[in-house]
Amino acid sequence: MIRSRFWRHPASLLLGPVVWSLWFVVLYAMLSLSCLQGWLVNGGDHPAAINLLLAVAGLLVTLLLLISAWSAWRTPSETGFMPRTSAMVSACSAVASLLLVVPGLIMAPCL
Template sequence: MTFERLKPGHPAHLVLGLVIWSVWFVLLYGGLSVACELAPPGAEQGALNWLNATLLVLGVFFFVMLLAGAYMSWRHAPSAESDQPQQRFLGRVAAAVYLFAAIASLAIAVPSLVMPPCL
């Protein structure tokens, strides 16, 4: 499937936000486990270390990417006056799913601000 087929209003946008979030979730916890096994940061560094910084930067990247999906879906949904209520519903629900996934992706990255990664 190419992105050319995923124009705004495509039904795949109803689940794409949660798929992207789940990829981020697996990448975050899988990468954290591997990094803690291979090259754990020193315990004396606390939360201020290279691993937490990497996780936070990636978290912000996924947050912005999902927010862009929400904005795109909301902006390209037809207006209430149009004769396409199904497309309007699809665009609005897709925007809500992207927004929910964006908030969830940021929520799982926030602990890297205060917790040491390899306890």
């Protein structure tokens, strides 16, 4: 009952973008700290273990956003506008969260 009421509220539209923005800040803060503190092997020329850890975290964030999109999509509603829109916003945020990880898997963190 509470879950279905949340997806009908306009504040549910903010869930995806807020989670994405927090993930964006955490990802680039960790990459910057790893470059400054020297946590990288091989002088930072190749993708390091921090890249793989952040990739796994990115997959978890994407999974969380996809679960919230699925939950919003399945919420019964009279009009269906708010839950469906929340689901689409969360799904777009999930794709954007996953795309943040791709450069870290291809490139070295400190360029």
